[in-house]
Structure formats: structure tokens, C-alpha cells
Amino acid sequence: MSRIRDIANLFSGSTDAATDAEVTAAINSHNTSANGHVKRGNTASRPSPAVSGDVYMNTQLGYPEFYDGTNWMAIGAIPTAPSSVVATNVGTGRAYNNGSASVAFVAGTVPGSTYTVTSSPGSYYNTGSSSPIVVTGLQSNTSYTFTAVASNVYGTSSASSASSAITATTVPQAPTIGTATSGNAQASVTFTANATGGSSTTSYTVTSSPGNITASGASSPITVTGLTNGTAYTFTVTATNTNGASASSAASNSVTPSASIEVDFLVQAGGGGGGSGRGGGGGAGGLRSSFGASGGSPGTPESKLLLSPGIQYNIVVGGGGAGSNSSSNKGSNGINSSISGSGLTTKSSTGGGGGGSSGNTSGADGGCGGGGRQNGNNPGGSGTNNEGFSGGMGTNLNGAGGGGGTSQVGGDSVITSPAQIGAAGGNGTTTTITGSSVSTGGGGAGGGEDNRVQSGNSFGGGATNSNGTQYTGGGGGGSNTDFGVGSGPGSGASGVVVLRSPVQAASTVGSPTYINPSSGIHVYRFLNNGSITF
Secondary structure, eight states: OOSOOOHHHHTSTTOOGGGOHHHHHHHHHHSSGGGTOOEEEOGGGSOSSOOTTOEEEETTTTEEEEEOSSSEEESSOOOOOOEEEEEEEOOTTOOTTOEEEEEEEEOOSSOOSEEEEEEETTOOEEEESSSOEEEEEEOTTEEEEEEEEEEETTEEOOOOOOOOOEEEOOSOOOOEEEEEEEOSSEEEEEEEOOOOTTSOOOEEEEEEETTOOEEEESSSOEEEESOOTTOOBEEEEEEEETTEEOOOOOOOOOBOOOSSEEEEEEEEOOOOOOOTTTOOOOOOOOEEESSSOOSSSSOOOOOOEEEOTTOEEEEEOOOOOOOOSSTTSOOOOOOOEEEEETTEEEEEEOOOOOOOBTTBOSOOOSSSOOOOOSSSOBOOOOOOTTTOOOOOOBOTTSOOOOOOOSSSOOOOOOOOSSSOOOOOOOOOEEEOTTSSOEEEOOOOOOOOGGGOOOOOOTTSOOOTTOOOOTTTTOOOOOOSSSTTSSSOOOOOOOOEEEEEESSOOSEEESOOEEEOOSTTOEEEEESSSEEEEO
16 A cells, blocks of 8 residues: 555444455456456457466356467367368379368367368378368379367367368379380380379470470370480470379380481282293292391391481382293293382392293292293292292192292192192291281292192292282292183282381371381381382
């Protein structure tokens, strides 16, 4: 007190301390929020600003509260469940299978000091002190709902009602790398797309190492240009959707661009025609190839063609030779097939030799030799080295010789019972240059007496009196009787030219069949004359 009071007077029966002005002022100044005294009232009347440790009786909610420095907390009450839970997908920049959702909620009438949000399925969760709470680790392209609970020192509320479902989206899964194939200052890179991350993939990007040179496209393969010839490169691929770019694929094989494109080839010439008058079988057209074996002996594969972009390369597909139209003429030779162009040493295979006839008895030379005629020891024609084999011999009182094939000599006629049966033609060659098994270059069978004939082989050569199978370069079969009696000799089959390239052609002429057996392989099968430009 500011002055000395008479204690006896102050506390006499006639004095009321409650009405004493000085006492009342002292009490009122002490009974404040700052001094931590309990106040009461509704939620809106809480002391503000509050100080950590303040106590308040909330008459609206019906429980006492204390201020923990951040929030007013119920004393002795477990929180009530949150409500109005709303989840929002947050996919931007999220790695594949690490999706994210922002989950908002409204605190219950008894709020908690912490809140936990949990997903279904997966039970992915996160905890925070207020709304919203972000939950991560969600699996891409998966539907989720979420519930929330509140906790304080006295316990945990029941779970809220579940939110509406959302689908977690992320960047795509990294593509699976395929094969890189080099060209002139460029490379074509194949890959396999994987999961989209729940949002459609819009593009793919290929990046070189070294150089970080990029190219983008909507699908495989993608061609990267601007590379340096003579430098070795590997490549990785990423996929992009509205959420961003995926992780990089594994690195591709190493390739070194050059000014030339390495192209496999098969050049099969036309087959020779059969001879008349128990004539020899026509020889198959010669075969030259870099994919598998060429024909003849030694029959080793040749080097690939080195073709330049922008150059037109001309294709000639040789036709088959006609069967003999006179006992004095052999069957006609087949026509050569070839590929040629500026800067390229022409690759040409030789047409098959015609079969011998009654007045012109030996088989003709060619890519594969024609068979010799019956009556006398009539030799077959010679094949061309590394293209095909010789024709077989015809003998007296036996059948005519078979035409040579690209992998076997034509059959010699032998004494048989009954005699005078024509010999089989030589076998052809099987290749998978088109992506499937293809056989070419079988020799035609020789003719025999009185329709006693040998079957043709299974590789394209004609049986006696029959034509060779088209586009295989097979030889025609020899006739069984003198010209003009019975069936005449068969014609040889036309040839074929096949190119197998790592780079798709810019243009073609001649309507070749286009075959794409796998990514990064482009096959062109010419059945007629034409051209190709890369």
C-alpha cells in the first residue's frame, strides 16, 4: 500500500475490504492473463496474445485449455476425429513409384497437437502439426484414399472418414535401351517404352555420350544427328510426361559413325533354261552375298557394301533363261543380277548356264553350270568361283545331267533300273537375310527317256520339264524326249536382290518389298529392276 494504514481500523467490523478502492485496484491489476490467471468464456474470447502456459476455461466447448506456445490444447481430453479429408495428387517432378499426395482436413472440436494421415492401400503415412500433410512413396498409377487421426498427450482420436480416391502419378519409368546403329554423322537408337507413370508419355529423348547431343521423338527408333564421324558414342533414353522426365535408361552399345552405311546384300542371278531332247537341267543363277555364304566354292561371305547417303544405287534383277527351242540349241543362260552406283564396285552375279540339248550336248557355263545331255559322256557346264557349282554329266543310255546349284554340283546320270532317268539338280542355299528362312539357287533336273524323270530338289530348281520357282534363280528342268515330242524343257527362274540396312532408305524405285524384322533393321527385296537411295 502507498500509505501506512491503521491495521486495526482496516480490519475492524465496520470496514469492508471489498469496497476499499486501493485493495480493489491491487486485486484487479494482479488478476490478468499475463499473470496466468484463469479466465473463462467462449472460443472467440481466448486471451490474445496468449503466453505459453496460460490457462483458459472454454465455456463454449466445456473443457479447460492451456496454451502450449502454438495452440490452445484441451486439458485431459482425447482429440476428436478430423473431418472433411480431401486428397490432391502432386505428381510434378516425382520419381517413378514415389508419388505424392497433399491431404487437407478440418481439425475436430477437440484438436490434436499432431495429426497422422495414412493411405489405403499401402499404409503410406506422414505426420504434421496442421493441415495439409504431404504423403510420399506412393506407387505410380495407383488409386488411393486417405484417413486422418489426431493425437495429443492424452490419446489418439478415431480415424476420419476416407477421402475421395485419387490416382498417384509420377514421371514415367525409364525406357529399356535397345540397339544403337551408326550412320553418316548420326546414329539410330532403339528402345522399349515402359510404364507411363499414370500420365501419358509425350516424348522420348536420346542423349549421346560424349557430347550430350540430344534428339527427341514420339517412339522408337530415334535418330541422333550432328555426331562426329570417327568418334565412339553410347546413348541413353528418357521418357517425358506432364510430370517431367524419367530416369535415364542403361547405356547402349558403343557405335562409331562414319560417312558410309554398312549394308548386307544378296545378289541372285536368273537361272538357266533346260535343254531339249533328253536335255540337261539348267544351272541356277550365281549367288553373291555378305549375309551367310555366297554360292560355289569356297562360298565364303563377302564384305558388306559401304554405301553413301544421298547416292542412288541401281538394282538389276536378272530374268531366267528360256528352255531350248531347238534340238541344236542349249537352253538359254539366265541374266546377271547386280547392284551398282557412284563410288561402289559393282556387285554382279552371273546367270545360270543352259542345259545341253540333243544337237548341242554339253551344258553351258554360268553362275552354276547347266547339265549335259543324254547319249554319250556329255559334261556339265562350269560354275563361277564363289557363285555356284558345275552341272552334272549326261551319259549314254542314261539320263541327262542335273544343273548345278549354289551349294552343290548337279547330279551325274548313272545306270539305273530302269535306265535313262534324269539326274537331280544341285541344291541351293538357305539364308535368313530377310528375317526368315529363304532358299535360292537350286539347279534344274535333267531329262530322261520316255518320261522317266528325277524329282526336282527342294531349293528352287525345276523338276524335269518344269520351270524354276520364280525369284529364286532356280534352273529349268530338261525335257524328256526329242524337241517337239511330249513336254518341252523348262525355263529358268528370275533372280532376286536383297539389301539389309541399319538405316531406312530415303527413297526407292521399283517397288521392292519392305521388311522390318526387328527394330533397327530395314530389308528391301527387289523382284524387278529399280534403285535405292539412303
